[in-house]
Amino acid sequence: MKEFSHHILDIANNSIRGKATSIQLSITENKATNQFIFQLKDNGCGIPKAILDEIKNPFTTTRKTRKVGLGIPMLDATCRQCDGRLTIETEVGKGTIIRGTMALNHIDRPPMGNIASTLRTLLTSHENLNIEAIYKVDQHSFIVSTLELKEILGEVSLSTPEVVQWLYTYIEENITALYNSE
Amino acid sequence: MTIQDIINGLNLHVVTGEEHLNQKIETGYVGDLLSVVMGKANPDSVWVTVQSHVNIIAVATLVDIRCIIVSEGFSVDADAIQKAIEEEIVVLTSPQSSYEIVKQLGQLGI
Numbered sequence: 001m002k003e004f005s006h007h008i009l010d011i012a013n014n015s016i017r018g019k020a021t022s023i024q025l026s027i028t029e030n031k032a033t034n035q036f037i038f039q040l041k042d043n044g045c046g047i048p049k050a051i052l053d054e055i056k057n058p059f060t061t062t063r064k065t066r067k068v069g070l071g072i073p074m075l076d077a078t079c080r081q082c083d084g085r086l087t088i089e090t091e092v093g094k095g096t097i098i099r100g101t102m103a104l105n106h107i108d109r110p111p112m113g114n115i116a117s118t119l120r121t122l123l124t125s126h127e128n129l130n131i132e133a134i135y136k137v138d139q140h141s142f143i144v145s146t147l148e149l150k151e152i153l154g155e156v157s158l159s160t161p162e163v164v165q166w167l168y169t170y171i172e173e174n175i176t177a178l179y180n181s182e
Numbered sequence: 183m184t185i186q187d188i189i190n191g192l193n194l195h196v197v198t199g200e201e202h203l204n205q206k207i208e209t210g211y212v213g214d215l216l217s218v219v220m221g222k223a224n225p226d227s228v229w230v231t232v233q234s235h236v237n238i239i240a241v242a243t244l245v246d247i248r249c250i251i252v253s254e255g256f257s258v259d260a261d262a263i264q265k266a267i268e269e270e271i272v273v274l275t276s277p278q279s280s281y282e283i284v285k286q287l288g289q290l291g292i
Contacts, residue, residue, distance in 0.1 A: 001215075002215060002217060002218060004292055006217070038231040057236060057261070058236060058237050058239075058240030058241075059236075059265065070220070070237060070240055070241070071243075073236070073237050073240065074217065074237060077216075077233075077237055079233055081257060086200075141192065
């Protein structure tokens with residue numbers, strides 16, 4: 001995938017297809033250690049051992065419509081090509097933690113892409129899903145969560161067009177500010 | 183044009199797929215970002231790439247590409263060769279750059 005945000009959307013959609021009601025997502029850039037780290041933790045159905053053992057193989061998929069699944073294999077290949085790795089911890093019935101690393105300064109590390117749009121989509125498209133996203137750049141961080149937003153909005157739905165529009169700008173400005181902070 | 187014609191014209195090494203070299207190739211695609219290849223390449227293309235892991239076989243299967251040329255002298259991963267055999271995909275290698283390979287494919291008339 002050309003942009004990293006597409007990978008985030010892809011793995012979050014895996015969680016949603018796996019019946020998760022809670023997703024914690026973190027993206028961390030650390031210049032001091034030259035690390036790019038991302039993690040997604042969900043409370044979905046988990047991955048059975050037989051599938052987990054083969055999950056980085058693109059011919060493993062739970063889809064019925066085609067015989068190959070490339071989301072995880074492509075993300076795994078991208079991490080390895082960027083001097084990092086992808087690890088998956090999972091327990092059937094409890095949930096899954098996907099964690100990946102890459103060298104922050106690796107020339108082949110995909111650009112972030114429109115992460116504000118990705119987060120906005122995830123936060124507003126699923127009424128019964130709690131999502132918390134933490135974006136860290138060195139010592140600065142930005143947290144946005146459906147719980148916090150719902151508290152502020154009260155009776156107003158997160159999927160209200162005005163809210164959706166505002167949320168994009170809110171996320172975009174806060175993430176941009178992380179990169180501009182000293 | 184058949185895969186055999188391409189092998190003869192470009193002096194390529196056959197990694198796997200000896201028995202499928204009479205298949206027709208209509209067009210070609212070059213690219214290393216698998217998601218883009220998945221979305222843009224045409225079926226029955228010859229695909230030129232520097233990638234050599236098992237994911238290329240999965241992409242070829244999805245797009246219905248029957249022939250992959252791995253460029254720059256990269257060696258093809260063992261699990262990729264195994265899957266290529268199962269999926270009946272021809273995998274060829276060349277020490278040349280993707281650019282040089284595509285240029286010669288063009289001269290052959292692809």
